[in-house]
Structures are given as C-alpha cells and as structure tokens.
Amino acid sequence: MKSNANPVKRLATGRRGFLAGTAALGIGAGLSTHAIASHVAADDETTNFSQRDQDLPFIGTEETFSTHELMVLNDRLFLEDTGLAELGPRRIGAMDKAGLNVQILSAHTPGVQNVKGQKGIDFAYRLNKLLVDGPMATYPGRFEAFATLPLQNPEASADELERTVREDGFLGCLTNGIIGTKFLDHPDFEPLLARAEALDVPIYIHPGLPPDEVFEIYYSNMRPEYQKEFQDQVLSISAYGWHQEVVTQCLRMVTSGVFDRHPKLQIIIGHMGEGLPFFYERVVEKMSEVTKKSLDKPFEQYFHDNFWFTTSAFPQTELLDLLLKHISVDRVMFATDYPFADMKTQTDWFRGVALQRDAKEKIAYRNAEKLFGIKV
8 A cells, every 4th residue: 555645744754753763673773774784703712803803993984963053954863862953972982982083974874965045045054154163163073064055056055065174174075875866876976076076075875765755655554553663664765675775876876977077077886886896796797887988987896986985874794705805905985974873882892803903903994094185
C-alpha cells in the first residue's frame, strides 16, 4: 500500500521515533546506528596495535553541525538534543575524550540546497560566517569547515565557495545527495565544478533525502501495519537508500565525462565508500568495455585520480580491508560522522586496526593534511 504523504514530513516524525528507540537500546541517537554498534575485536593483535597507537592524531573529515534556524527550515527540531547545534565545550569535550584533534565541520543534510533565490544565498552566507566567527575563532586549530552552498543557484554557489576559501580559509564544500532532480553531472553545475577545480578544493558528496517520486516508487510499499516502525523512511536513508544514491551520482560523474572536462577536480565520499568497494570489480568490468570510446582514461582510473574515501560511521575492519583492496591507502581519510556516531568508538576502533603505523597515520591525519593543506 503506497502512501502519498510527503516523505520529508514523514521522515521528521519517523526519525524522531527512530532516535528515541535507538536511545532506549543504548546505541546512540544517530542516523548510522547500524554502524555504531559495530564490534571492536579484543584479541591480542588488536590490543597490541591499540596500545602502540594511543598517540595517533586524528582529523575528522565528516563532522556535522546545525543551528536552530536550519533545523526549523528542514523540520529537524527533534535533533536538538543530539549536540548537533553545540559547537563549544560539549563537542570539544567529546573530541578530547576520543583523541580527535580536528573536526572539519559541515552543515546537516540537506543544508540550504533546496532554498531558492536570495533567501538561500543569504542563509548559506550566515551559516558559513557563523563557523568563522564562532567555533573556528574560539577554538583555533580544532575546527575547519566545508562551505554550505545555495545550490539552487550554481553561479552563486561558485561565488560563495570562492569567498569562503579565499576569505575564511574553508577547505572546500559539501553537497547533500540529489539537488532537486539533478545530480552534479548536470550542465547546470558546471560553474561550481569549474570553480572548485580552479580553487583546488574538493567537493564532499554527502547523502541526502530522496525526491518524493523516488521515495514513492522505491520505498513506500511497506506493510502499513508496520509503518509505526518507520521502515520505509529508514530504508530510504541510512539503512540503504542514500548510500546507493551517492554511488550512482559518482558513477554518473565518471560516465558523463565530468573528470575529462575537469581532470583535477577532487570528490570525497564517506561511509567507507558508500558500498562502492563491494561493487567495484563488477562495475569496472562492465563499464570499462562500453566507455572505451567515450572517456579519456580507463574507467577505473578515475577512482584513483579523482576520488577520496572516508571511514565515517563504519568502524568495521572488514570493510576497510575491502576498500583498501581496491583503493590506495593514500586516498582514504578518517571521519566519525559525529554526532550521529560516537567519536571514541571510531577512534578506539581505528587504533586497534592491524595496519602498519605509516598507513594508519595516512588515514588518521596525513592524507587530510595533504589534501586540505592543513596541519594537526
């Protein structure tokens, strides 16, 4: 039985109940609770690596914030108790407890990318300035930022990206899933892609809510008697849907020639590759043959030249191993997905991973230092 309710409205109610339920189970109030509950092995090897790497510095590359105004805009007031809007002692305390040296802040999905006209432009500017004048000034060296952009206006987005990078020292920008009905490979976004490439800063593609039509077709046919469990909402986002959407967007960017037009453009995706490592060999096998004449390079080469991957909210060693099977350790970065995943769970897990110290340093902080031009 399909529902005609707006999934954004339904999601707000559903996520509120979902958060309450997960909190009652003691697994944290977050969108990625399936990952938060991951087990950290307690064998001798893990213990030895964990003890060896207690001094390991960390840069968190997917660390979320919001404001009361932004939560009102996106119907997310039920998230106020998560610490999402707190950018002071509570957050710094959690960072210190986890041993996380730096957070790169980004606005909670969907940010302001659905706000049209001057309102969206002004809202994005206020959010960006809030970070500069607030936590970045109050706690020097502990916070960096990705720009929030008014993506309904790609030209204004390009200008705001340049302003934040040149004036405020921002490290790039973050987008949230599909923008209306368009992905970043759409010609409308050429000004933003070109500006990011010219500025030599990356775009972090974070998941977003599916459009109403997608929600209705893919996710709303759950049994009505189970709607109280919000199955369709959760399936459409953190359980499955938005991970697949990010991978789809990335594959579209390759096949549509984005990186042939912008060969130096860098894209970051989180959640241990959003499922791409699982599909990597099959995608490369099937797409390589049909793109030989349409792309400048072999299909798989774009993943090694134009993409970076973060560990956000997936403290699972087997997934890291799979990612590193296909992607160089030089293109993997640490992230926690705070406040939707516990920082200390993430850092404790990574300290115990059986990797050589040099490789762990690259993932924990050195790759981020290199990409963003910052220092712990």
